[in-house]
Amino acid sequence: MATFFGEVVVAPSRAGVDDEESAEEAREETPEDREIRRELEKKREIDVLWTLKSGASTESSADEPFVCSKFIVAIGHNAAAFLSSFILDSVCWEVVGVAKLWNEWCRTSNTTNVLPTDSFCLFYRLISDPTVLLCQCSCYVAEDQQFQWLEKVFGCMRKEDLQVTILSTCPVADYKTQESTLTLPSPFLKALKTKEFKEEVRCPLLEQPNIVRDLPAA
Amino acid sequence: MFVPCDRGGGSASSDFKGFTLLVPAVSVGNVGQLATDLVISTLNMTKVGYFYTDCLVPMVGNNPYATAEENSMELSINAEVYSLPSKKLVVLQIRSPFIKNKYRPFCQTLLSWVKSCKCARVVLLSSSHAYQRDDEQLLGTPLRYLLTPDLEKAVGGLMQELNWKEMEKVAAYPGINDTEKVLHIPGGGITKLLFTESCSKGIQMAVLLKFCSEGDNIPDAFALVNYLNEWLQLVKSEVNTSSQWKIPSSWRLLFGNGLPPALF
Numbered sequence: 001m002a003t004f005f006g007e008v009v010v011a012p013s014r015a016g017v018d019d020e021e022s023a024e025e026a027r028e029e030t031p032e033d034r035e036i037r038r039e040l041e042k043k044r045e046i047d048v049l050w051t052l053k054s055g056a057s058t059e060s061s062a063d064e065p066f067v068c069s070k071f072i073v074a075i076g077h078n079a080a081a082f083l084s085s086f087i088l089d090s091v092c093w094e095v096v097g098v099a100k101l102w103n104e105w106c107r108t109s110n111t112t113n114v115l116p117t118d119s120f121c122l123f124y125r126l127i128s129d130p131t132v133l134l135c136q137c138s139c140y141v142a143e144d145q146q147f148q149w150l151e152k153v154f155g156c157m158r159k160e161d162l163q164v165t166i167l168s169t170c171p172v173a174d175y176k177t178q179e180s181t182l183t184l185p186s187p188f189l190k191a192l193k194t195k196e197f198k199e200e201v202r203c204p205l206l207e208q209p210n211i212v213r214d215l216p217a218a
Numbered sequence: 219m220f221v222p223c224d225r226g227g228g229s230a231s232s233d234f235k236g237f238t239l240l241v242p243a244v245s246v247g248n249v250g251q252l253a254t255d256l257v258i259s260t261l262n263m264t265k266v267g268y269f270y271t272d273c274l275v276p277m278v279g280n281n282p283y284a285t286a287e288e289n290s291m292e293l294s295i296n297a298e299v300y301s302l303p304s305k306k307l308v309v310l311q312i313r314s315p316f317i318k319n320k321y322r323p324f325c326q327t328l329l330s331w332v333k334s335c336k337c338a339r340v341v342l343l344s345s346s347h348a349y350q351r352d353d354e355q356l357l358g359t360p361l362r363y364l365l366t367p368d369l370e371k372a373v374g375g376l377m378q379e380l381n382w383k384e385m386e387k388v389a390a391y392p393g394i395n396d397t398e399k400v401l402h403i404p405g406g407g408i409t410k411l412l413f414t415e416s417c418s419k420g421i422q423m424a425v426l427l428k429f430c431s432e433g434d435n436i437p438d439a440f441a442l443v444n445y446l447n448e449w450l451q452l453v454k455s456e457v458n459t460s461s462q463w464k465i466p467s468s469w470r471l472l473f474g475n476g477l478p479p480a481l482f
Contacts, residue, residue, distance in 0.1 A: 144317050147272035176471040180478035192278060194293055205291060209468040211279035213314075217295075218276035 043102060046145055048152045050097040050123070068157040069131040072165045075215050079167040080138040081116060088124060093134065097123035099149065103142040123153075133157070137215065146218040163197075168216040176210050219327050220299065222267040234301070234335040238450070240309040241328070243344040243412070244316065246405035247430045250343035252439030253446065254311050259283050259466040260453060263300035263309060271297060271327070273320035277313060282468030290467075305452065308337070321408050329415055339369055339422035341450070342412055343442055347405035348429040352388075359383055360429040361445045364401075364413055369422035373449075380448055385427065403427070436469070 074083045087093075099121035100108050106119040114120045119139035126132040141149050172186045189203035192212060206212070240257060242250030257263070262283075274296045284290035296314040301307070316324060332340055348360070362385040363377060377384075387399035403410045409425055416423035426446055430438040443463060447453060456462045 143275050144320075146276055175475075177475055178471070179476045181475055182478040182480065192280065192293060193291075206280055208280055208282055208284060208290065209470055209472075211277050213275070213277045215276075217278040 044142070044145060046099055046101040046141075046148050046152055048097060048099045048156070050156065051095065065156055065158045067131050068133050068162050069129075070163050070165070071133045071135070071157065072167065073135045073137065074167045075137045076169050077116075077138050078169040080136040082167065083134065083136055084116065087134070088136075092127055093124040094127055095122055096125045096133070099123075099137070099153070101139065101141065101145060101149075103140065103145060105140045105142065108139050141215045143214075146215050149215065150218050166216050168212070170212070177207075219269050219271055220267055220331055221270050223265055234308045234337050236336065236338045237301075237306045237308045239332060239335075239337040239340045240307065240446075241340060241342050241412075242310075242312055243342055243407040243409045244312055244314075245345045245407040245409060245427075246347055247345050247432055247435035247438055249345035249428055249430055249435050249438045249442055251312060252435060253343050253443040254309060255282070255466050255469070256439060256443045256463045257446075257452065258300050258309055258311060260462070260464040261302050261305070261307070263302045263307075265292075265298055266301045266308075267299045268295055269297035269299070269310070271324065273316055273324035273327075274312065275314040275317060279468075283466045285467065306338075307450075307452070308335075316408070322411070325408055325411050325415060329412070329419060329421060332421060333419070339372075339424065340416065341446065342409060342423060342425045343446065344403070344406050344409040344425055344427040345430050345438065345442070346403050346409075346427055348431045350404045351429055352386075355386065355429065361441065362386075362427050362429075364425040364427075366413065366417045366421060366423045368420055369424055372422065373424070376449065382448075385425070434473075436472075 072083075074080045098108075101121070102108075109118045109120050114122070121135065121137040121139055121141075124134040124136070126134070135153070169187075172181050172184065175181055175184070177184070190206040190210070191201045191203050192206050193201055211217075240254060242254040244251065277296050279294055281290050281292040281294055294313075297310065297312050300309045300311065302309075310328075346362075361383070363382050364385050365374060365377070385401070385403070388402045389396045390398040390400045401410055401413070406427065409427065413423060413425050415421075426442065426449075428438050428442045428445070440463065444455075447455065453462045
């Protein structure tokens with residue numbers, strides 16, 4: 001693939017494994033390499049801190065899994081803003097946890113008193129029914145961190161009789177349809193649901209070949 | 219890693235002893251994955267489980283093989299297993315790329331799962347960059363095969379009869395020393411790793427690959443799946459070789475949406 005006469009650019013491959021990357025792996029890892037890799041992995045670790053009733057913070061792993069009947073997760077700025085505008089208030093909801101992470105795109109803020117433009121991942125509980133949890137995740141969780149986020153957050157809750165609702169947004173330009181997206185009335189809602197979800201879904205289901213990716217998919 | 223679906227069939231639906239496992243490599247043009255889609259769609263295979271893994275980029279959508287409203291609502295994720303006991307065939311479809319540094323652990327886990335399931339053999343569908351071919355490879359068929367020593371003993375003769383071409387090895391140090399030859403599959407993703415690991419673990423594996431480039435890879439997928447069919451005879455060979463395969467509904471709109479009328 002030539003961009004101008006004389007230059008040949010290596011086409012990016014969908015194989016996902018660059019030849020340079022596999023050649024790198026083939027070389028023996030020195031102790032320094034291992035140390036660097038470990039440090040990088042540590043930097044990319046996600047910390048989930050829950051606030052107990054007493055107000056003391058504790059690592060998620062030490063706790064017994066808590067009972068949860070409904071868990072609503074809002075991923076991305078738009079979904080998080082929706083919850084802030086229409087659902088959350090300081091009277092009915094209290095902050096019970098925070099997830100801290102770093103990646104090339106964002107670092108979560110340290111406080112729980114966040115601005116809408118900050119990157120954060122906070123967990124709230126409904127005071128009148130402490131089994132209802134809510135999560136606002138406006139920070140970008142990178143590919144290699146998504147599984148970890150999932151395990152650390154869901155690892156703390158009992159999964160029997162748990163109903164999970166995930167709110168997220170995607171650009172209309174990414175929506176695949178026979179007509180052009182210019183003529184589509186937007187914004188519009190689509191849903192995906194598991195077999196086990198028996199309640200009525202109040203909007204159409206997402207048609208093939210559209211897919212969901214990143215943290216909502218995980 | 220393998221999580222069986224709850225279909226009331228119990229463990230019977232996930233007993234793959236003696237089966238042939240078909241796996242695509244995520245490779246140039248996604249040809250292996252497209253060919254696998256054709257196999258699953260045409261043979262109307264039943265989903266029997268999925269892989270719960272942190273090695274692949276997450277994705278989810280509705281049933282990509284839906285044929286009607288009724289069957290279009292089943293969720294589908296990035297690594298799923300389908301089975302057709304009547305042909306002793308089990309298929310793993312991989313739908314997203316590997317997360318950086320995770321392809322090795324995935325290969326290890328996959329091969330130990332293959333051993334624990336006691337699959338008879340593994341067929342890996344793959345592809346390689348067409349622009350890396352040498353002068354000889356530019357002529358003749360773009361399809362190649364590879365067999366691990368254990369499978370060579372069993373089916374090597376059949377490959378001769380089918381007149382198939384084995385993937386050539388290339389010089390390890392081209393221009394300097396032409397005697398030492400190595401296997402080189404550029405753009406093949408995990409193909410080479412899976413193949414070399416299978417050789418050393420005594421797993422019967424065949425690799426079927428096609429030389430291609432990125433672009434509209436649907437014709438490449440048909441070529442690869444027909445190549446596979448010459449050997450495994452999954453469907454009856456017709457004269458018009460593309461009509462015997464059913465294109466899944468998820469292949470719609472591969473190249474974008476409809477055009478806005480205002481453009482004209």
